[in-house]
Amino acid sequence: MKLYNEPYPAPNPRKVRIFLAEKGLSVELVPVPMRERAHKAPDFLKKNSLGQLPVLETDDGRFICESIAICRYIEALHPASPLFGRAPFEQAMIEMWIRRVEFRLWAPMSQVWRNDDPRTEHVVTTRFADFGAHSRSVVADAMTWIDRELADGRPFLVGEGFSMADIVLLCGVDFAKFVRMPIPEDASHLQAWHQRVSARPTARA
Ligand SMILES: N[C@@H](CCC(=O)N[C@@H](CS)C(=O)NCC(=O)O)C(=O)O
CATH class of the missing domain: 1.20.1050.10 (Glutathione S-transferase Yfyf (Class Pi); Chain A, domain 2)
Incomplete structure (x- = not known):
């Protein structure tokens, strides 16, 4: 998996990074420099038509946008130490x-x-x-x-x-x-x- 990322203070990619760290997981972080408007470049818009970060690329080359959806996907793959609850x-x-x-x-x-x-x-x-x-x-x-x-x-x-x-x-x-x-x-x-x-x-x- 790869996470298309922008560092702090961007708050949405940070949600996913904290979630991964809580799970003890690490994924490749791909920088998408927002100052250079890389998130609005045609290639990136093919990954997320809204031109927003974060985006997760799955191991089979599909893309998940929206930080909560990304975290839910990771939780489903790695259910130990659940962060979306048990009961x-x-x-x-x-x-x-x-x-x-x-x-x-x-x-x-x-x-x-x-x-x-x-x-x-x-x-x-x-x-x-x-x-x-x-x-x-x-x-x-x-x-x-x-x-x-x-x-x-x-x-x-x-x-x-x-x-x-x-x-x-x-x-x-x-x-x-x-x-x-x-x-x-x-x-x-x-x-x-x-x-x-x-x-x-x-x-x-
Ligand atoms: N609801 C989205 C929000 C994503 C979002 O707004 N990300 C910011 C970076 S923290 C962004 O890409 N902003 C640029 C834009 O909205 O054009 C999520 O949770 O992933």
């Missing part, structure tokens, strides 16, 4: 939290990146500055809400075990900081969770 209820909770974090945090965060960050000005031609600025407060609200959810003292988003939901939240929170939206200072439960998951060696993947 049906746990699986449902992990799915629920992945979706909640994607919709509540990642979606507005992407809008800040696209509409209200000077580093994307040269590529995003139609920008809505007010929408971008407003999205900052939506991200802050999402972090405050997740902080309240974690106030029950559970160590991870879904109870006692680290899961894919934590990977999605970690990569989201770290990219939000890169876009100048750090965890609010009074969000102590989210801060503690962030320190806990960042201390895992796999967070550096």
